[in-house]
Each structure stands twice: as C-alpha cells, then as structure tokens.
Amino acid sequence: MVRDLEMTFHMPKCLLKGGRVVDPANGRDGTFDVLIDGGRIAKVGRDLPVDAGVAVVDIPSGLVICPGLIDMHVHLREPGQEHKETVATGTAAAVAGGFTAVACMPNTNPVNDNAGVTEYILNKAAEANLARVYPIGAVSKGQAGEQLAEIAELGQAGCVAISDDGRPVATAMLMRRALEYAGMFNLPVIEHCEDQTLKNDGVAHEGFHASALGLRGIPGEAESIMALRDIALAELTRGAVHIAHMSARQTLDAVRWGKSRGARVTCEVTPHHFVLTDERLGTPIAFDTNVKMNPPLREEADRDAMLAGIADGSVDVIATDHAPHHYDEKRVEFDHAPFGITGLETAVSLCFDRLVHSGIVSLARLVELLSVNPARVLRVAGGSLAEGAPADISMLAPDLSVTVSVARMRSKSKNTPFDGWTLRGGVAATMVGGRIVYVNEAVDLRM
Amino acid sequence: MKKDLLGIADLTREDIYLILDTAEAMREIGLRPIKKVPTLRGKTVVNLFYEPSTRTRTSFEIAEKRLSADTLNIAVAASSVLKGETLVDTALNIEAMAPDVIVLRHASSGACHLLSRICRSRVINAGDGMHEHPTQALLDAFTIREHKKRIEHLKVAIVGDLLHSRVLRSNVLLLTGLGADVWVSGPATLMPAGIERFGVRTSTSVDEAVADADVIMMLRIQQERMHGVFFPSLREYFNTFGMTAARIARAKPDVIIMHPGPMNRGVEIASDVADGPFSVILEQVANGVAVRMAVLYLLAGGAEGD
Numbered sequence: 001m002v003r004d005l006e007m008t009f010h011m012p013k014c015l016l017k018g019g020r021v022v023d024p025a026n027g028r029d030g031t032f033d034v035l036i037d038g039g040r041i042a043k044v045g046r047d048l049p050v051d052a053g054v055a056v057v058d059i060p061s062g063l064v065i066c067p068g069l070i071d072m073h074v075h076l077r078e079p080g081q082e083h084k085e086t087v088a089t090g091t092a093a094a095v096a097g098g099f100t101a102v103a104c105m106p107n108t109n110p111v112n113d114n115a116g117v118t119e120y121i122l123n124k125a126a127e128a129n130l131a132r133v134y135p136i137g138a139v140s141k142g143q144a145g146e147q148l149a150e151i152a153e154l155g156q157a158g159c160v161a162i163s164d165d166g167r168p169v170a171t172a173m174l175m176r177r178a179l180e181y182a183g184m185f186n187l188p189v190i191e192h193c194e195d196q197t198l199k200n201d202g203v204a205h206e207g208f209h210a211s212a213l214g215l216r217g218i219p220g221e222a223e224s225i226m227a228l229r230d231i232a233l234a235e236l237t238r239g240a241v242h243i244a245h246m247s248a249r250q251t252l253d254a255v256r257w258g259k260s261r262g263a264r265v266t267c268e269v270t271p272h273h274f275v276l277t278d279e280r281l282g283t284p285i286a287f288d289t290n291v292k293m294n295p296p297l298r299e300e301a302d303r304d305a306m307l308a309g310i311a312d313g314s315v316d317v318i319a320t321d322h323a324p325h326h327y328d329e330k331r332v333e334f335d336h337a338p339f340g341i342t343g344l345e346t347a348v349s350l351c352f353d354r355l356v357h358s359g360i361v362s363l364a365r366l367v368e369l370l371s372v373n374p375a376r377v378l379r380v381a382g383g384s385l386a387e388g389a390p391a392d393i394s395m396l397a398p399d400l401s402v403t404v405s406v407a408r409m410r411s412k413s414k415n416t417p418f419d420g421w422t423l424r425g426g427v428a429a430t431m432v433g434g435r436i437v438y439v440n441e442a443v444d445l446r447m
Numbered sequence: 448m449k450k451d452l453l454g455i456a457d458l459t460r461e462d463i464y465l466i467l468d469t470a471e472a473m474r475e476i477g478l479r480p481i482k483k484v485p486t487l488r489g490k491t492v493v494n495l496f497y498e499p500s501t502r503t504r505t506s507f508e509i510a511e512k513r514l515s516a517d518t519l520n521i522a523v524a525a526s527s528v529l530k531g532e533t534l535v536d537t538a539l540n541i542e543a544m545a546p547d548v549i550v551l552r553h554a555s556s557g558a559c560h561l562l563s564r565i566c567r568s569r570v571i572n573a574g575d576g577m578h579e580h581p582t583q584a585l586l587d588a589f590t591i592r593e594h595k596k597r598i599e600h601l602k603v604a605i606v607g608d609l610l611h612s613r614v615l616r617s618n619v620l621l622l623t624g625l626g627a628d629v630w631v632s633g634p635a636t637l638m639p640a641g642i643e644r645f646g647v648r649t650s651t652s653v654d655e656a657v658a659d660a661d662v663i664m665m666l667r668i669q670q671e672r673m674h675g676v677f678f679p680s681l682r683e684y685f686n687t688f689g690m691t692a693a694r695i696a697r698a699k700p701d702v703i704i705m706h707p708g709p710m711n712r713g714v715e716i717a718s719d720v721a722d723g724p725f726s727v728i729l730e731q732v733a734n735g736v737a738v739r740m741a742v743l744y745l746l747a748g749g750a751e752g753d
Contacts, residue, residue, distance in 0.1 A: 208641030212456075214556035214578030214613060217640055285564075286453075287557030331535050333555035335576070 013037045014434075015048060019059030019395070022066045024364040025372050025384035034065060036391040039434035044385055060444060062399055063428050066367045067383050068100025068392030070374040071344060073165075073190075073244055073268060073319035076102070076133070078124060079117065080109025085324040085412045087124035087133060090344070093322070093411035094131040095438040097344040098427035100392040101132035102322075103378060106143065107166040113138035113149040115157035122158050130437050131430075132392070134160040134380055136190060139178045145170025148181060155185040160378045163190035165244060168226050175230060179239025186379055188240040188266075193226035193251065194295070203335055205278040205296040213281055215334065218296055220248030227251045231258035231265050242377055243267035245321045247295035249305035256314050266377050268317035271343060271350040272297065272417070274306040280417065289330040289337035290417040293323065310369065311360050317377060318369045320347045324413030342411050346418045349402045352425020356398065363398070391434035394427065397443050402426040451563045451570040452742055454579035455620040463621065467589050469741035470734070476513055477736060486748050487516035491546040494520045495537075496573070497553040502708050502732060503573050503583075507550050510739035514748070519546075538562050548747050551575070556613075569746045577611050583707050584617035586738040588625070590731050591662055594703050599626035604656040604698075606688065607666030607715050610637040610677075614707045615666055619645045632656035633666075633688060636677040653688050660698040664705040665690055665716050681714050690716045695725060703727045 014036050021032040021044065033048040034041065050056055059065065076090040085093075087104075094102045104121065106112035112121065118135045125133035137154030141147045143164045151162055162182050169175040169191060178189050199222045204210040206217025227243050231254060234241040243255060246267045258265040272293065277300050280291045291297055309315040323340025330337050351370065355361045361369070371394070375383030382392055403422045406414035430438040448462050455463075476484055492511045496504055504520065511518040523537070531537075534553070541549065548569045551559050556576030563570045574580040588598060595601055603622055609615050609631050622629050629647040631638075632655070643649055650656045657663055668684060678684050695702060704716075704725045712718045721728060 206640045208644045211639035211641050212616070212645070214576050214616060216577075219640075287560045328533075331561075332533055333553070333561060334557045335555040 013042070013053060014055040014057060015050060016065060017056055017058050018061070019063050019065040021385065022064050022363050022367050023385040024368050025067065026386055028385070029364050034385065034393070036434045039391055041385050041387055041389050041391050043387055059395070062397070063443070064363065064396040064398060066394050066396065067371045067385050068430070068432065069098050069348070069370040069394045070101045070103070070378075070380070070382055071099045071320050071322065071347070072103040072317060072374040072378055074102045074104050074322040074344065075107065075324065075340070076104040076121070077324060078108065079120060083326050083412075087121060088128040089410060089412040090322070090324070091125065091128045091130040091133060093342070093344040093409065095430040095432070096410045096427065097346070098348045098394045098396060098430055099131055099344060100394060100430060100432045101134060101380070101382060102344070103134040103136050103160060105136055105163060105165040106138040111138050111143050112136070112159070113141050113143065113154075115150070115153045118154055118157035118159055131432060134158070134378060136161045136163050136165070138162065139164045139169050139189060140174060143167065145174060148174070148177060151182050151187065152185055155187050159187070160380055161188045161190050161242070163192065163244070165190060165192045168192050168194045168196065172229055172233065176233050176237060179233055179237040179241065183237065183239040188242050188377060190242045190244050191226070191230050192244050193223045193230065195222045195225045198222040198225065203292060203296070204281055205298045207278055207299050209278040209281045213287065215281065220250050220298060220302060223248045223295055224250035224254050227254040231255070231263050234258070234265055235261065235263045238264065240264040240266070245270050245273065245295060245319070246306070246315070247273045247298050247302060249302045252305050252309045252314060259314070266316040266373075268319040269306045269310060269315050270319060270321045271347050272341060274303060274310060275350055275354050276417065277303050287334045288417065289332070289334055290341055290415050292334060292337050292339055293321070293341050294339035307360055310355060315369070316373045318347070318351060319374065320344055322411075324411055325415050326413060327415070330415050340415070342409070342413055342416050345409050345411060346404055346416060348396060349404070349423040349426050350418070352396075352398055353423040357424055391431060393431040395429040395431070396425070397428040397440070398425050400424070400426040400428070400443060448745055451559070452581055452746060453559045453563055453570065453572050455581045455584050455617045455624070456579070458581070460624060463585070463588070463625065466585055466738065466741050466745060467592060469745060470585075470589050470737040473740035473744070474734070474737035476740070482513050483515060484513065485515045486744055487511065487514040490516045490548070490747055492516045492518050492548040492550065492743070492747075493541055493546045494518065494550045494573075495523070495541065495552070496521065497523045497551075497558075498574070500552055500573070502735070503552065506732070506735040507573060507739050510736050510743055513736070514740055514743055516743070534558060534561065535565060538566055542566050542568060548743065571742060571746065574613055576613065577616070578613050579617045580613040581617050582735070582739055582742060583614050584621040585742070586731055586735040587618055587664065587705060587707070588621055589734045589738050590705065590727055591703070593734070594727065595661060598622065600628060601661040602628045602630065602659060603662040603664060604630045604632060604660040605664045605666060606632045606653055606656060606690065608637045608668050609633045609642065609666065610639050611669055612666045618664065619647055623647065630656040630660070634678050653690075653694055654697055657694055658697045660702055662703055662705065663690065663695065663698060667707065667709065668711055668715050670711065670714075685714055689714065690720050692717065692719055692723070695720060705731055708732070
C-alpha cells in the first residue's frame with residue numbers, strides 16, 4: 001500500500017481529498033481538497049472536480065493536512081561529526097518527524113562560517129533529497145567571538161540566519177555589529193543566550209534537584225541576562241534577534257518586555273522544555289545523561305511559564321534543538337557527557353499530546369508555532385498552502401497512539417529521554433515539493 | 448537492602464539501624480588480639496579510587512581484610528583519566544574478572560550510579576563528586592549515637608563548605624531521616640540552592656547555628672575549589688566561620704565536635720578545638736572501620752543461596 005501511495009504521488013497531478021486542512025496563514029480550518037500540480041499547490045477548495053489524469057488520494061477522516069513543518073533549530077553535525085548524524089540521516093529523521101524543512105546550526109567542524117561550507121551542506125541536502133535544508137551561518141569566524149564571519153557571502157550562498165549557537169555571541173560590541181551588519185541582508189541573528197561566567201561549569205538547572213544530586217547549577221538568570229542584553233541591542237540597532245531554546249521564566253519576561261517596546265525579538269521553545277522538569281535528573285533514572293542539555297531542564301515554574309507563553313502567543317516558534325550524540329559519548333559520568341538530546345522524531349507527538357490534547361493551544365495555533373512562524377522568522381518559503389506555493393505538506397494524525405522507540409528512529413543517534421513514552425498524536429506522511437518523502441505504515445492511507 | 452550502596456537516599460530507616468547495629472558487633476572484632484573473621488573469605492573486593500584518599504581507602508581496606516576478603520586497590524590518577532579509557536570500560540574490564548564488590552571513589556557526582564547500571568558486582572559508594580559519601584554519614588551517625596544514645600531531636604549544626612560537600616548531603620539525608628534537628632551554616636556563596644527543601648534550618652551566622660547544639664560537624668574547606676570568589680581569604684573565613692573555643696561555648700556543655708577529615712587547622716577549625724576535650728574526630732576514624740565492615744558484610748556476606 002505504501003508503494004501504491006508513493007506511485008500516486010509520482011503522477012504529475014494529484015488531489016488530496018477530504019482531509020482537515022489547517023492553514024492559518026490563509027484562514028482555513030475545515031474539510032478541503034488540495035490539488036497539487038507540478039510540485040506546487042494548484043488549488044485548495046471544497047469538493048474540487050476530479051479531472052482526467054489526476055490521482056486521487058482519499059484522506060481518512062481525522063487526518064490533518066497542514067503546511068510543512070519547519071524545525072528552525074537542528075544540528076545535522078555534517079561536516080565533521082558524521083558519527084553523530086549526517087545531513088542524510090538528519091533529514092530522514094526530519095521527514096519521519098513530519099518536518100519538510102530544517103535550519104541547521106553552524107557549529108560543525110569546520111564551522112559554517114564561509115560559503116564553501118554552506119555549499120557543502122546544501123550539496124549533501126540535495127543528494128539526500130528529503131527535507132529542505134536551510135543552513136545557518138556563523139556570526140563570527142570559527143565561532144570564536146572575535147571577528148565577523150563573511151555574512152553577506154553566507155547569505156548569498158543560502159544561509160537564512162546567523163548564529164554562534166552552542167555559545168552566545170561573545171561580546172555586546174560583536175552582537176551590536178552583527179545585528180547592524182546582518183540587518184542589511186535581512187538575516188536574523190539567532191542567539192544562544194547564556195552568560196558564560198554565570199553558567200561557569202554548571203551542568204544542570206540550579207535548584208533543589210541539582211543540589212540533591214551534587215550537580216553544579218546553572219541559574220535561569222544566566223539565560224535572561226543575555227536575552228536582556230540582546231533585546232537592548234536589537235532596539236539600538238533595529239536588528240532582528242531570535243532567542244533560541246528559551247528555558248527560563250525570566251527570559252520569557254524579558255521577551256515580553258522587548259515585544260511590548262516594539263523591539264524586533266522573537267523566541268522559540270523546545271518540546272523538552274515544555275514537557276520535562278529538573279525532577280528528571282533524579283528519577284526514574286538518576287544521573288541520566290539523556291536529560292543533560294543546555295539550557296538545562298528547569299523547574300516547574302519555568303516549565304509552566306513556557307506553556308503559558310505558548311498559550312498566550314509570547315512564544316513564536318517551537319523548535320527541537322535536535323542535538324544528536326553518539327551513545328559512547330553519553331555513556332559517561334554526567335559531568336563529562338555532552339549537552340543535548342535528539343528531537344526531530346518526537347516533537348510532533350509531544351506537541352499533540354501536551355499542547356493540543358491538553359487544551360493549551362488549538363491545532364491552528366500549533367501550525368503557526370511549527371510552520372507559519374518559523375517561515376516568517378527565517379523569511380523562507382513555506383508556512384502556507386496558498387495557490388502557487390511549493391507543495392510542502394505535513395499530514396498529521398492527531399489521535400494516533402505513538403510509542404516512542406529509539407530502535408525505529410532514523411536519526412543516527414538515540415539520545416532521547418522519551419524512549420518508551422506513549423503519546424497521542426503523530427505523523428501520517430510528509431510531502432516535499434509534491435513528492436511524498438515519508439509514509440508512516442501505522443497510518444492507513446487509502447487510495 | 449538493595450544490591451548496592453549508592454547513597455543514604457537509597458536506605459530505609461530500618462536499613463540504617465541494621466547497619467549501625469551490625470557495626471556494634473563488628474567493632475568488637477577490632478578489639479581482639481587476632482582481628483580477623485572468615486566472613487568474606489573467598490570474596491574479592493576491588494577498591495577503585497579515582498581521587499586521592501588516605502582515610503577512606505585505608506579504612507575500607509582494613510575493613511575488608513578483617514573480614515578476610517581478597518582486596519585489590521586500583522588508584523587511577525586524574526591525569527590518566529583524560530587520555531585513558533572511560534569509566535565504563537574500566538569497570539567492565541574489572542567486572543570481567545568477577546569481583547564481588549567494587550568500592551568506588553570518583554570526582555563526578557553519579558559515577559557510582561553509572562557503575563551500578565552496568566555491573567553485576569555490588570557497588571559501594573566511597574564518595575562521588577559533590578553527591579554522597581554514605582559510609583561517612585553512617586560512621587558519623589554511629590559516633591553520635593555512641594555519645595548521645597539517640598539521634599532523634601538532637602540539634603546538629605553542620606558548618607563549612609556546604610556547596611561542594613558530599614558529606615553534607617549524606618549526613619543531611621541520614622540525620623533528618625532519623626529525626627535530628629539539623630542546622631547548616633556557612634557563607635551564602637557556599638549555600639546550595641534549595642537546601643531548605645531537605646528539611647534543614649539554614650543560617651549564615653555560625654553563632655546562631657551552634658547555639659545549644661548537641662553536635663557540631665565541621666566541613667572541610669576545599670581550598671583548591673575556592674578560586675577566590677567564594678570568600679576573600681582563608682584568614683577572613685576563619686574569623687567569620689571557623690570553629691573556635693569561643694563559638695563552642697554557645698553550644699551545649701556536652702557538645703561533640705566532628706570533622707570528616709582531612710582538617711585544615713586554622714581554616715575551618717582551630718587546633719585547640721580539634722585537639723580539645725569535645726573532639727571525637729579520631730573516634731570517627733576508628734568507627735569508620737566497623738561501619739564499613741558492617742556494610743561489606745550486609746551486602747556481600749551472605750552465602751550463595753541464602
């Protein structure tokens with residue numbers, strides 16, 4: 001059946017019939033047909049006629065058709081750390097997770113601080129031919145925090161933003177210059193907010209749980225202090241700053257304050273920061289290195305603040321910070337394990353289960369968080385099923401029961417704390433440019 | 448009791464009393480002319496120490512030998528950890544030679560938990576990072592009980608570097624669990640976040656913490672970790688937080704003064720206090736052997752098929 005479906009999508013024209021189309025950019029949420037022609041959306045309407053030469057796919061009731069999800073914060077690890085992930089395995093994980101596009105961070109080896117590395121990544125993405133890949137260039141050469149990278153050339157080569165992710169932009173002066181300079185090319189600066197003197201050698205959120213386990217703490221203020229600096233500089237320069245992987249309630253307050261003043265600030269939250277808390281450090285597995293990430297899992301008040309920010313619109317984007325690490329690297333003392341967990345193949349299920357089914361957000365709002373807004377922040381195509389747009393479509397199954405299994409994951413790395421979790425909601429199929437790139441065999445898609 | 452002794456957090460109140468009562472019997476062995484029983488004959492115990500330790504390693508080794516275990520000491524220099532094999536690989540290699548018990552001392556919190564998940568051998572935590580040092584807390588409780596005949600409702604003041612101390616964490620869990628009224632005191636810069644949730648009272652005034660105390664437990668200032676940002680100088684530390692005869696005068700007349708060692712004389716404790724009539728510091732060391740014998744016996748002493 002899967003093969004039949006894939007054949008169908010290879011026909012030049014196909015009609016997705018009878019799904020629930022959720023397309024907030026065009027004000028649609030209801031049963032519509034979607035006609036795809038030549039890799040683009042040809043028409044969206046009710047009861048579209050079936051012309052000769054059009055393959056018809058009857059979408060089972062209950063499935064959702066939405067503009068392709070975009071994960072604007074992933075680490076694909078190529079070049080340089082191919083034992084953790086490659087562009088091919090990372091984009092395979094992306095499409096299996098319902099994402100039609102990913103934006104990949106520049107902390108590769110060598111760093112993506114020049115057009116040559118950008119082109120290399122884009123070539124690997126073209127070879128893999130799965131999800132779209134939007135490289136993010138470095139702010140500074142070698143991400144060393146000293147001189148600006150060749151930002152104009154990075155933009156011309158295909159970078160959609162700049163970031164020194166993994167660490168903050170080192171100084172206020174460099175951040176100021178980056179915002180001014182990148183602003184000329186409409187490239188946002190994505191900031192990993194962290195005062196490194198305050199973080200020091202911390203490995204977990206500073207609080208009762210880290211204290212009980214004897215782990216060095218990182219206070220939420222390590223994040224919010226840097227966010228406040230960057231918001232002030234965004235105001236000074238009229239540049240656009242995007243706060244990556246926000247975790248602390250103080251940072252959310254900073255973002256709200258910046259927005260209220262009209263600063264060009266947006267922010268993202270990861271699924272693990274709105275699902276988990278630092279209680280996981282001690283239970284069910286004490287010192288589990290799969291709950292070590294940066295920023296760390298914070299306390300309940302922070303997690304609840306993230307949910308509130310998602311609900312009230314203060315949070316713009318949900319992104320995964322997909323950070324694959326080889327199992328050897330994580331099978332060490334907690335202090336020595338690298339920060340980060342994978343996220344591409346669990347995000348949609350966690351969002352459905354914890355945000356939609358629990359009534360925090362509507363499905364339309366979820367599509368904004370995962371598709372419309374990342375496209376807007378990065379100024380890339382997508383986020384809309386308008387006629388003429390590329391047919392990047394995610395087909396979601398809101399009521400599918402999904403049991404997370406690392407054994408079935410496509411990512412090269414298995415470092416997730418969600419293994420074995422059963423969640424309500426998942427991915428049915430993923431289409432990029434009118435071509436089906438992933439079908440979940442657990443979902444019955446009939447011709 | 449569980450397979451391993453990873454921390455006081457894993458022990459029930461009954462486990463703790465069982466260990467303390469067993470240690471009473473073990474202490475008697477140390478008073479005999481021939482200080483050896485065959486309890487662990489044929490058992491292999493590996494003392495795997497990733498941090499330098501004189502007291503704890505010696506104490507474990509004497510305890511093991513008094514129980515007739517075959518003992519092996521592996522001291523891994525910190526420098527060779529960086530270029531050498533991982534803790535997991537080292538443990539799996541030792542495990543392949545089928546020891547019965549691995550006693551681990553390691554600079555990283557949670558190292559014993561990692562070993563526990565991959566080893567069939569029983570793992571005893573001899574101090575992991577800033578997390579726990581359960582046998583120290585047990586020997587401290589043993590010493591307190593010996594002097595005070597109880598632990599419940601005693602006022603215990605723990606003073607010093609609270610932030611970096613594994614002795615603190617184990618003692619707080621144990622003493623609050625047995626009903627003591629625990630006060631912790633030290634500079635605000637060395638106060639762990641959220642410590643009041645352990646059920647202790649906190650004060651940055653040592654005088655307040657030690658007032659009417661039954662027990663004063665000093666914690667070592669780890670000079671190598673201070674880097675000059677937690678307090679300005681050792682001199683100022685001693686003047687503000689050091690245990691002096693004048694401060695002890697505020698405690699109960701029969702107060703006991705404890706220290707897990709190694710002591711910094713003139714930093715956290717004045718010499719006349721350390722060597723004075725209230726000090727039970729060397730008794731703690733003596734009791735350490737009996738308590739470790741009890742732990743080894745209870746974990747590894749049962750015959751197969753028991």
